Amino acid sequence: MRQAGRYLPEYRQVRAQAGGFLDLCFTPELATEVTLQPLRRFGMDAAILFSDILVVPFGLGMGVAFEEGEGPKLDRLDAPDALPRLDLERFKATLEPVYEAVARIADRLPAETALIGFAGAPWTVATYMIEGGSSRDFARTKSWAYGDPEGFGRLIGLLIDATVEHLSAQIRAGAEVVQLFDSWAGVLAETQFARWSIAPIRAIAEALRRQHPAIPIIAFPRGAGANYLAFAEQAGVDGLGLDTAVPLDWAARALQPTVVLQGNLDPQLAVIGGAPMLIEAERILQGWAKGPLIFNLGHGVVPETPPESIGALSQYLRDFRRG
Amino acid sequence: MRQAGRYLPEYRQVRAQAGGFLDLCFTPELATEVTLQPLRRFGMDAAILFSDILVVPFGLGMGVAFEEGEGPKLDRLDAPDALPRLDLERFKATLEPVYEAVARIADRLPAETALIGFAGAPWTVATYMIEGGSSRDFARTKSWAYGDPEGFGRLIGLLIDATVEHLSAQIRAGAEVVQLFDSWAGVLAETQFARWSIAPIRAIAEALRRQHPAIPIIAFPRGAGANYLAFAEQAGVDGLGLDTAVPLDWAARALQPTVVLQGNLDPQLAVIGGAPMLIEAERILQGWAKGPLIFNLGHGVVPETPPESIGALSQYLRDFRRG
Numbered sequence: 001m002r003q004a005g006r007y008l009p010e011y012r013q014v015r016a017q018a019g020g021f022l023d024l025c026f027t028p029e030l031a032t033e034v035t036l037q038p039l040r041r042f043g044m045d046a047a048i049l050f051s052d053i054l055v056v057p058f059g060l061g062m063g064v065a066f067e068e069g070e071g072p073k074l075d076r077l078d079a080p081d082a083l084p085r086l087d088l089e090r091f092k093a094t095l096e097p098v099y100e101a102v103a104r105i106a107d108r109l110p111a112e113t114a115l116i117g118f119a120g121a122p123w124t125v126a127t128y129m130i131e132g133g134s135s136r137d138f139a140r141t142k143s144w145a146y147g148d149p150e151g152f153g154r155l156i157g158l159l160i161d162a163t164v165e166h167l168s169a170q171i172r173a174g175a176e177v178v179q180l181f182d183s184w185a186g187v188l189a190e191t192q193f194a195r196w197s198i199a200p201i202r203a204i205a206e207a208l209r210r211q212h213p214a215i216p217i218i219a220f221p222r223g224a225g226a227n228y229l230a231f232a233e234q235a236g237v238d239g240l241g242l243d244t245a246v247p248l249d250w251a252a253r254a255l256q257p258t259v260v261l262q263g264n265l266d267p268q269l270a271v272i273g274g275a276p277m278l279i280e281a282e283r284i285l286q287g288w289a290k291g292p293l294i295f296n297l298g299h300g301v302v303p304e305t306p307p308e309s310i311g312a313l314s315q316y317l318r319d320f321r322r323g
Numbered sequence: 324m325r326q327a328g329r330y331l332p333e334y335r336q337v338r339a340q341a342g343g344f345l346d347l348c349f350t351p352e353l354a355t356e357v358t359l360q361p362l363r364r365f366g367m368d369a370a371i372l373f374s375d376i377l378v379v380p381f382g383l384g385m386g387v388a389f390e391e392g393e394g395p396k397l398d399r400l401d402a403p404d405a406l407p408r409l410d411l412e413r414f415k416a417t418l419e420p421v422y423e424a425v426a427r428i429a430d431r432l433p434a435e436t437a438l439i440g441f442a443g444a445p446w447t448v449a450t451y452m453i454e455g456g457s458s459r460d461f462a463r464t465k466s467w468a469y470g471d472p473e474g475f476g477r478l479i480g481l482l483i484d485a486t487v488e489h490l491s492a493q494i495r496a497g498a499e500v501v502q503l504f505d506s507w508a509g510v511l512a513e514t515q516f517a518r519w520s521i522a523p524i525r526a527i528a529e530a531l532r533r534q535h536p537a538i539p540i541i542a543f544p545r546g547a548g549a550n551y552l553a554f555a556e557q558a559g560v561d562g563l564g565l566d567t568a569v570p571l572d573w574a575a576r577a578l579q580p581t582v583v584l585q586g587n588l589d590p591q592l593a594v595i596g597g598a599p600m601l602i603e604a605e606r607i608l609q610g611w612a613k614g615p616l617i618f619n620l621g622h623g624v625v626p627e628t629p630p631e632s633i634g635a636l637s638q639y640l641r642d643f644r645r646g
Contacts, residue, residue, distance in 0.1 A: 137625065142591040146599045186546070189589045189603070189621070190570040223509070225548025226573045247513040250549045266512045268465040276469045280512070298512070302460065 001220075001241070002300030003038040004050045008307055010037050021066035022058070025051050031101035036108060041307065042314040046114035046177070046294075047105060049170070051098055053120025053181055056162050057129050059091045060084040076132035080144070080151025086162050095166060099173040106174025117175030119166050121182035121219065122159035122200040129155070138187055145196060152196075160200050164207040171212045179218040179241070180204065186223015186243075193227050198235050205236045218262060222299070232258040244298030248287030256291035264298040265313075271302060273309035278316050285320055324543075324564070325623035326361040327373045331630055333360050344389035345381070348374050354424035359431060364630065365637040369437040369500070369617075370428060372493070374421055376443025376504055379485050380452050382414045383407040399455035403467070403474025409485050418489060422496040429497025440498030442489050444505035444542065445482035445523040452478070461510055468519060475519075483523050487530040494535045502541040502564070503527065509546015509566075516550050521558050528559045541585060545622070555581045567621030571610030579614035587621040588636075594625060596632035601639050608643055 004011055011034050018024040025031055035050040054072055058064040061084050063075040077083065106115050120128075128134075130141040145152045167178045185197040198221075205217050220241030221231050232240055232255045242251055242263035251261055265284060269277040285295065295317055301310065327334055334357050341347040348354055358373040377395055381387045384407050386398040400406065429438050443451075451457075453464040468475045490501045508520040521544075528540050543564030544554050555563055555578045565574055565586035574584055588607060592600040608618065618640055624633065 137591065139591055139594065139625070139627065142589065143595055146589075146592060146595050186568055189567045189587070191603070191606070192589075193568070193570075223546065223548070223568065225546070225568050226551070226570050226577075227568060228549070229573065230570065244512045245509055245516070245546065245548050245550060247516075247549050247553065250552065254549075264512070266465070266469075266515075268460065268462060269469060271462065272466055272469050280514070283514070302462070304462065 001048070001297050003044065003048055004034045005301055006303035007301055007305040007310075008037055008041070021052070022055075022064065025055060026097040028097050028100040028104055031098070032104040032108070035101070035105050038310070039109070039113065042310055043318075044113070044314060046116050047109055048116040048179070049098075049102055049105065049118060049175065051101070051118070053118075053125060053183075054128060055095060055098060056119060056125055056159065056166055057084075059094045059166070060086065060158075060162060061090070062129065071134040072128065073133050074128055077129045077155070080148060080154055083155055083158055086158055086165075088165065091162065091165060092169065095169065098166075099169045102170050102173035102175055114176050115174060116177045116179055116218075117167060117170030118179040118181060119163045121180045121185070121197065121221070122156045122163060122204075123188070123196040124182050124184045125159050125163075126152075126155055126196075127184050138184065142187075142192075145192060149195070156196060156200050160203050160207075163204050167204070167208055168211055171208075171215050175215075177216045177218065178208070179220065179239075180237075181241075182219065182221040184223075185221035185227075186225065188227075190227060190230075193221075193224065194230065194234075197221050197224070198231055202234065202236045209236075216260075218260075218294075220262075229254050239294065241296070242298065246298075248284060252288055252290060256288060256293075260292040260294060261288050262294040262296050264296070267297045267299050267302050267305070270297060270305045270309045270313065273306060273312060277309060277313060281313060281316060282320070285317075324371070324620050326367065326371055327357045328624055329626035330624055330628040330633075331360055331364070344375070345378075345387065348378060349420040351420050351423040351427055354421070355427040355431070358424070358428050361633070362432070362436065365633055366641075367436070367637060369439050370432055371439040371502070372421075372425055372428065372441060372498065374424075374441065376441075376448060376506075377451060378418060378421060379442060379448055379482065379489055380407075382417045382489070383409065383481075383485060384413070385452065394457040395451065397451055397455050400452045400478070403471060403477050406478055406481055409481055409488075411488065414485065414488060415492065418492065421489075422492045425493050425496035425498055437499045438497060439500045439502055439541075440490060440493030441502040441504060442486045442493075444503045444508070444520065444544070445479045445486060445527075446511070446519040447505050447507045448482050448486075449475075449478055449519075450507050461507065465510075465515075468515060472518070479519060479523050483526050483530075486527050490527070490531055491534055494531075494538050498538075500539045500541065501531065502543065502562075503560075504564075505542065505544040507546075508544035508550075509548065511550075513550060513553075516544075516547065517553065517557075520544050520547070520550075521554055525557065525559045532559075539583075541583075541617075543585075552577050562617065564619070565621065569621075571607060575611055575613060579611060579616075583615040583617060584611050585617040585619045587619070590620045590622050590625050590628070593620060593628045593632045593636065596629060596635060600632060600636060604636060604639060605643070608640075
């Protein structure tokens with residue numbers, strides 16, 4: 001999940017210099033700096049590239065804007081016949097600064113620290129393109145997906161291709177793991193989840209494996225609930241990000257035989273810190289001790305988090321590993 | 324789930340006359356009328372009282388306001404030592420118009436149509452009282468629940484008592500089934516879900532059963548995901564409302580042996596209507612055919628729904644039952 005961000009004073013300082021949020025993502029020097037900031041403080045085992053899932057629609061030529069204190073605003077797609085085309089040359093040229101940041105970060109990270117690249121999953125990116133931003137009910141997107149699955153499938157197909165390009169370029173630049181964020185997978189009914197979350201991620205995973213067989217792929221279908229089971233069995237990924245609501249025993253029994261588990265401390269516990277946070281961290285470590293796990297929050301670090309909490313948590317995890 | 328509402332022109336007409344939304348809930352004649360409106364059009368098997376989960380904090384003396392086009396606004400609770408007291412006499416006097424509406428509806432419903440009363444579950448009502456309205460991250464509520472579980476437990480205890488009174492009074496007035504809406508249960512991590520969703524609902528169910536052993540109790544812990552399993556086994560309710568994301572086979576295997584299933588058609592499918600809606604309705608009916616089920620949407624009917632869709636769905640369900 002997101003490691004850098006507004007909870008760090010050194011991030012706020014860089015952010016204030018950067019102009020807009022997209023300038024931060026598209027200035028390799030600044031994106032490198034904010035990616036490395038939490039690593040310097042806390043020394044995690046892995047760094048995750050500082051970027052945004054909406055750089056893909058931006059690379060496809062759509063207008064994307066981030067206003068302070070509001071969600072993102074995008075040009076809104078109105079119909080399947082108004083889809084942008086994936087012009088590979090333009091796409092790569094637009095996103096080149098992101099890959100440049102990946103290369104710089106890879107250069108500066110210690111050898112033992114993994115670098116995670118990422119992208120949004122097609123369903124989630126499609127919701128932003130169709131709704132023009134965040135949504136409560138995803139009415140436009142669902143109307144399109146239910147009412148014209150073929151047309152909607154063309155948009156998903158475009159996003160599969162663009163996402164493969166985007167992740168592949170990150171891997172070539174030095175990413176050693178990639179993660180797909182399907183932040184709005186949890187609003188999909190079972191059949192739609194299979195069609196618009198599992199299948200596109202599987203297609204991306206298969207394409208990446210052909211090009212980069214040694215690169216592990218993590219997916220985070222947030223809010224998937226009991227659909228996590230089908231996802232683990234069918235999406236063809238190596239790791240699965242679990243949101244805070246996923247019960248530990250069930251995940252250990254149903255999912256961990258198939259995938260590496262990643263998660264799932266409530267980000268609000270990192271705001272509170274202290275004993276409540278560490279007790280829950282230990283419960284996760286014990287609950288998933290019998291199989292592979294990547295300790296993480298269940299979602300990104302929130303701005304209200306005291307940096308000291310993340311420090312205490314990192315120290316606790318290192319001590320735990322040393323036994 | 325909610326049957327009445329803005330998707331019906333006859334509702335909009337009554338709503339326009341009623342002044343505020345709370346006036347609609349607290350004027351027995353109007354609450355009765357809007358409760359009966361969908362029944363007249365569509366002839367469902369059961370009616371659900373038109374009311375709101377926030378009448379309970381209102382009955383406890385808190386300010387509650389509904390502004391047009393915005394979410395509800397409440398006086399915000401600041402600390403466990405500032406809790407309102409449950410003054411039973413005042414509580415019942417304030418909520419008497421709700422029970423009067425239940426009695427009127429019970430009088431007018433055909434004998435074969437069940438009347439469902441309802442209340443918010445303590446966790447969900449507590450979030451509104453502590454956040455002062457809707458929330459994205461439930462930061463204040465979680466901070467309280469994690470940081471001072473004893474103080475938060477006193478608020479939950481107060482809400483358990485008030486909810487038992489509120490549902491019991493609805494049953495005495497003529498409700499034949501009651502439903503508890505835990506709309507924000509899905510943001511809770513496993514241990515918190517057990518403590519603040521399952522346990523309070525179990526306490527309410529036990530208290531109601533002592534007074535009204537023949538009244539079935541349905542609970543809807545929306546977004547519970549794999550935690551639905553622990554809920555079905557431990558909450559002591561007869562029926563379980565399932566949100567749209569719950570996969571059918573899993574629910575049939577894991578939940579239906581213990582509880583009656585209720586759900587879970589995507590409300591956006593009722594907006595689209597036609598074949599996509601009926602195909603999914605049939606999938607639900609077939610998927611849960613081996614055990615007890617109450618066909619329903621996975622959440623309330625949204626304002627954009629064409630009434631004709633609900634008509635077509637009702638007709639389809641009647642035809643299906645006749646075989």
